Amino acid sequence: xxxxxxxxxxxxxxxxxxxxxxxxxxxxxxxxxxxxxxxxxxxxxxxxxxxxxxxxxxxxxxxxxxxxxxxxxxxxxxxxxxxxxxxxxxxxxxxxxxxxxxxxxxxxxxxxxxxxxxxxxxxxxxxxxxxxxxxxxxxxxxxxxxxxxxxxxxxxxxxxxxxxxxxxxxxxxxxxxxxxxxxxxxxxxxxxxxxxxxxxxxxxxxxxxxxxxxxxxxxxxxxxxxxxxxxxxxxxxxxxxxxxxxxxxxxxxxxxxxxxxxxxxxxxxxxxxxxxxxxxxxxxxxxxxxxxxx
Numbered sequence: 001x002x003x004x005x006x007x008x009x010x011x012x013x014x015x016x017x018x019x020x021x022x023x024x025x026x027x028x029x030x031x032x033x034x035x036x037x038x039x040x041x042x043x044x045x046x047x048x049x050x051x052x053x054x055x056x057x058x059x060x061x062x063x064x065x066x067x068x069x070x071x072x073x074x075x076x077x078x079x080x081x082x083x084x085x086x087x088x089x090x091x092x093x094x095x096x097x098x099x100x101x102x103x104x105x106x107x108x109x110x111x112x113x114x115x116x117x118x119x120x121x122x123x124x125x126x127x128x129x130x131x132x133x134x135x136x137x138x139x140x141x142x143x144x145x146x147x148x149x150x151x152x153x154x155x156x157x158x159x160x161x162x163x164x165x166x167x168x169x170x171x172x173x174x175x176x177x178x179x180x181x182x183x184x185x186x187x188x189x190x191x192x193x194x195x196x197x198x199x200x201x202x203x204x205x206x207x208x209x210x211x212x213x214x215x216x217x218x219x220x221x222x223x224x225x226x227x228x229x230x231x232x233x234x235x236x237x238x239x240x241x242x243x244x245x246x247x248x249x250x251x252x253x254x255x256x257x258x259x260x261x262x263x264x265x266x267x268x269x270x271x272x273x274x275x276x277x278x279x280x281x282x283x284x285x286x287x288x289x290x291x292x293x294x
């Protein structure tokens with residue numbers, strides 16, 4: 001089987017089903033409606049929630065992860081949480097959690113870090129980030145409960161647009177690469193979130209000589225991406241649309257190094273027409289998802 005055929009089949013294997021996509025939309029709407037009723041008077045504002053994360057960026061893959069949404073809190077409440085005697089961000093998360101718990105009393109729920117996680121019994125859960133609009137268009141203040149509490153900023157449209165533009169220039173390779181590396185993260189238990197994989201993929205493809213080529217080049221793309229990752233150990237990137245910096249750290253270095261060695265070996269086997277040996281190496285990186293046996 002050719003490299004193109006293998007990777008095209010792999011991408012097909014990890015596509016979300018229509019049912020999974022509809023489930024994500026339904027849960028987003030349900031959570032929004034509960035919070036909207038609690039925090040706003042009728043008629044509601046045109047936009048009170050924003051779908052973010054992989055579902056908004058079209059980078060979601062099987063197995064599906066939680067749906068990420070921002071719920072836009074009424075702006076007049078920001079001063080209360082800013083001036084709260086104690087951890088204001090934590091108070092905000094606990095208040096939002098209490099509203100949702102009232103609607104879903106038998107549903108597992110927790111609020112910590114930056115999100116309220118609603119763990120539905122069926123399908124996947126929803127991660128809710130309550131935010132306040134800033135005075136800069138498209139930028140929101142987000143709570144962070146760590147170290148006594150603080151407020152960070154996010155610009156979801158800038159993040160989405162950056163990936164969309166990279167994907168346009170790269171002949172859809174950006175989204176495909178992000179999806180594949182998410183599978184690697186899941187299968188190999190890589191201690192890294194999806195967000196840095198997105199940053200790394202966009203940066204890598206902006207410089208890769210075969211950026212706009214077809215999936216015939218995907219074996220090289222995967223190999224060269226892991227090489228790029230290793231060059232960014234303890235590096236950083238400016239988060240799109242805001243002035244904050246994301247540090248990559250090094251907790252994932254050994255996993256990326258192992259993946260690079262396997263991908264390099266797989267590329268050598270592909271070049272030598274050793275199809276079964278090449279596939280065996282790809283499976284070590286992507287698990288049974290690569291062959292449809294997950």
